[in-house]
Amino acid sequence: MxxxxxxxxxxxxxxxxxxxxxxxxxxxxxxxxxxxxxxxxxxxxxxxxxxxxxxxxxxxxxxxxxxxxxxxxxxxxxxxxxxxxxxxxxxxxxxxxxxxxxxxxxxxxxxxxxxxxxxxxxxxxxxxxxxxxxxxxxxxxxxxxxxxxxxxxxxxxxxxxxxxxxxxxxxxxxxxxxxxxxxxxxxxxxxxxxxxxxxxxxxxxxxxxxxxxxxxxxxxxxxxxxxxxxxVATFIGSPAMTLIENVPFIEGRAVGGRGHALDYYMPRELAAKVRGDRVIVGVRPENWEIVGVNQPGAEYGLPVHVDIVEHLGSELYIYGHRQEQADELIAVRGDRITVKVERGVEVDQGDTVYLRPIEGGSVFFDPETEINYDYL
CATH class of the missing domain: 3.40.50.300 (P-loop containing nucleotide triphosphate hydrolases)
Structure with a gap:
């Protein structure tokens, strides 16, 4: 030894x-x-x-x-x-x-x-x-x-x-x-x-x-x-983390969606490190919440068209692309969002799901260096 x-x-x-x-x-x-x-x-x-x-x-x-x-x-x-x-x-x-x-x-x-x-x-x-x-x-x-x-x-x-x-x-x-x-x-x-x-x-x-x-x-x-x-975010984890680029950073918040109704819950200590008006947000498949299928939920959810449904026995994943283009600068890297579907939620290929990130489930990266703000 x-x-x-x-x-x-x-x-x-x-x-x-x-x-x-x-x-x-x-x-x-x-x-x-x-x-x-x-x-x-x-x-x-x-x-x-x-x-x-x-x-x-x-x-x-x-x-x-x-x-x-x-x-x-x-x-x-x-x-x-x-x-x-x-x-x-x-x-x-x-x-x-x-x-x-x-x-x-x-x-x-x-x-x-x-x-x-x-x-x-x-x-x-x-x-x-x-x-x-x-x-x-x-x-x-x-x-x-x-x-x-x-x-x-x-x-x-x-x-x-x-x-x-x-x-x-x-x-x-x-x-x-x-x-x-x-x-x-x-x-x-x-x-x-x-x-x-x-x-x-x-x-x-x-x-x-x-x-x-x-x-x-x-x-x-x-x-x-x-x-x-x-x-590291995209290499580690299967399926990989979804990266959303050019997310607006407004008044200490990372927000998206129509009317900035989607909050990614950026911690204050990380928000204090942001020097521009955009950030990169990473969300793991299990950190999305489905608030509606084929119809919006009670609160705003990001609309995503389901392209692929993947059954893995004990787990179900869907892969889709963002439908709403409320902010043309916002882009999903690879143009694919991956979501782990909870038991009891019925989703099929071709459906539209409405997503919100859970609180504490997002990771934030500097758009210039692509380094996690937690390490800056």
Whole structure:
């Protein structure tokens, strides 16, 4: 177990182009499960490989347990990596695959057998211990790959999208297994994924990257409820947050709709930070209230035409576009509003629903920087 620290660490492939990883500063606590998440090409796997020593650090430093490992060879960093492709030796059994690194390190046979048996029991691989990868399913191979990392008893586990080759049902069960495993071992873990659902359910904290630049590091709950900027707001959460641009800011209030009858309930402490007459407002699907279907309610509601109805078993979402153009400057980013429909409300494709944001359910961003006012 160990702490990990990135100090202004960068990876630059081509000096004429922006860095793949740009000045990342990050502290990872002893025993923490940190998830790196972001779209393809954002630098998350490169960041992980820099920590492993598989990519050089062109600027800055990386520390493991307070020791500068920036120039240390991968084999001397005491980290173990689980790859997306499993990377098992096809001619070896599960036991041989897990024992291979320990044999190379000249660990005595009794210790090797003890560690392999311990990992096999923890990962429920006893029945597969003498089988080769060709006789295993994808999930079983991934467990062998994790067992190979566990037997080394490293200071840090590094996992690079280990579940991406598995089917949806197996991903869920293996995800739970990895979480339980990490809690039992207490080993510091850095996990890379492009799946924000994985990130939100697995990480103690989540680090969001975009184009090699760290956007926000926080707990899953804070990332969801109080995203640092509009990118995090739309990337974290499924379905995504609706962003409404150029919402009028009048006398300390963010308002919209005909006659400014729609109040987004902007807190006073945030209103004091606004310097212009427009703001960006973000509303999660569950933070809209439907006050009328096909006819206005008792109070004003934003009219939205329902384009798609999505049934997810226990939940129902609708996707629509704003009908009223009372203020031509107001625009919905992506021209789509997403609403989670409460039980008992009947809505069909083609209907018009009338919406109001619930009090305390909106997030407010500066239109110039697109940063959440709460962080300014």
């Amino acid at each position: 160990a702490t990990v620290e990135f100090r202004q660490a960068s990876r630059i492939y081509d000096p004429s182009r922006p860095p793949a990883v740009s000045r990342v500063s990050l502290d990872i606590a002893d025993g923490e499960f940190l998830v790196l998440v972001g779209p393809s090409g954002c630098g998350k796997s490169t960041t992980l490989r820099m920590l492993a020593g598989l990519e050089p650090v062109d600027e800055g430093q990386i520390f493991i347990d307070g020791v500068d490992v920036t120039e240390t060879r991968p084999r001397d960093r005491d980290v173990a990596m689980v790859f997306q492709s499993y990377a098992l030796y096809p001619n070896m059994t599960a036991r041989q695959n897990m024992a291979f690194a320990l044999q190379n390190a000249k660990v005595d046979k009794a210790t090797i057998n003890e560690r392999v048996d311990f990992a096999a029991k923890m990962l429920e691989l006893e029945d597969l211990i003498d089988k080769k990868p060709a006789a295993m399913s994808g999930g079983q191979r991934q467990r062998v790959a994790m067992g190979r990392a566990i037997v080394r008893q490293p200071k840090v586990f590094l996992m690079d999208e280990p579940l991406s080759n598995l089917d949806a049902k197996l991903r869920v069960s293996t995800r739970a297994q990895i979480m339980q495993l990490q809690r039992e071992l207490g080993t510091t873990t850095v996990y890379v994924t492009h799946d924000q659902t994985e990130a939100m359910t697995m990480g103690d904290r989540v680090c969001v990257l975009k184009k090699g630049i760290l956007q926000q590091v926080d707990t899953p709950a804070n990332l969801y409820d109080n995203p640092g900027n509009t990118f």
